Amino acid sequence: MGTENLTETLAGTVAVLFDFDGPLCDVFAGRPAPEVARELALLAASTDPALSAKLSETDDPLEVLRLTHATNPELGLRMEEALTAAEVEAVAVAGELPWGRSLPWKRCARLAGRSPW
Incomplete structure (x- = not known):
């Protein structure tokens, strides 16, 4: 899925839930x-x-x-x-994992007007 599609998808959401252990941090x-x-x-x-x-x-x-x-x-x-x-x-x-701040979903969340935190 490209960044544009992800941004579109996120724009229509109220909230997005992520599993913290692995994608975002080492719990x-x-x-x-x-x-x-x-x-x-x-x-x-x-x-x-x-x-x-x-x-x-x-x-x-x-x-x-x-x-x-x-x-x-x-x-x-x-x-x-x-x-x-x-x-x-x-x-x-x-x-926090080294790539946690640079993940594409965070950029897409910001572009869609959503706070990634």
Whole structure:
């Protein structure tokens, strides 16, 4: 899609949502995902010790969440809340990616009269 088409598309919008992790910034740059996974695994295992071995095998917070939900749905809901809180903390210290300020969508958003932030 060319810049002109993207500008036209954006001109007819009220809001545009982007996934921050990857296109705009490295969400877990200041709070690494493996660290968050360990914290979640320890929290889950403190409530359900049977999960300890299974959760120690991953360094992915989403996998910790998935495994916890599959084993103990009620605990999975608490892990979801804990992961959301960790993501909010991570976003506060996330690092902008080098290309974040020069992405074409940002120029198109400005041309369409939209604020990219």
